């Protein structure tokens with residue numbers, strides 16, 4: 001079975017993970033810029049990180065026949081400092097033409113603070129200025145519903161943003177309907193302990209149908225599973241979903257969304 005993991009942080013995974021993913025059928029991954037586990041003090045650190053995910057990680061993935069693409073931004077967890085946000089956003093335009101860069105992400109909110117909203121708006125304007133796809137991170141647990149609404153309001157406030165070119169990730173039962181109703185794509189993140197289990201993700205898929213939904217592992221340096229996508233596709237098979245529907249969720253949907261970038265090819 002061929003599949004795509006459209007949200008995974010491979011810089012924090014081992015080469016053995018690439019090997020296991022390739023054996024399990026992974027054709028491509030996309031890597032949003034995220035928090036490194038510590039707050040970076042200077043904008044220059046982000047430039048090095050952006051080049052790591054835009055130019056180095058492709059070579060590691062290619063050893064196993066996996067295509068690797070990325071997204072650039074200052075992630076919401078480090079967006080409490082508006083001046084750092086301004087400096088990091090200024091680094092991004094010159095890197096957008098790199099062949100591996102698909103858009104701006106993962107932007108969004110973490111604690112739903114005013115400073116985070118300012119940095120989010122800056123990124124949305126950047127994406128609009130350069131006609132980029134957007135990948136959105138939504139907050140955890142009790143902050144998720146409010147944060148998802150604030151993010152969608154900010155996106156709707158920028159008339160140049162087309163909802164069909166925005167994926168709102170880490171969606172759950174109480175946010176998927178809102179996201180799809182407004183024309184955005186919804187991402188279901190598969191975590192062993194929080195976010196969605198494979199079973200919950202398939203339940204949601206069965207409730208909302210196959211359009212404008214993707215699944216991802218969002219695996220990083222924490223407790224997460226780089227094989228979460230094929231495990232979920234296996235759960236669909238166990239429940240008797242036809243092969244064509246399983247391929248749509250695991251491969252065709254992410255390929256269709258990412259293909260809007262003009263750069264994503266398998």
Ligand SMILES: [Zn+2]
Pocket residue numbers: 007009032034106218
């Ligand atoms: Zn992430």
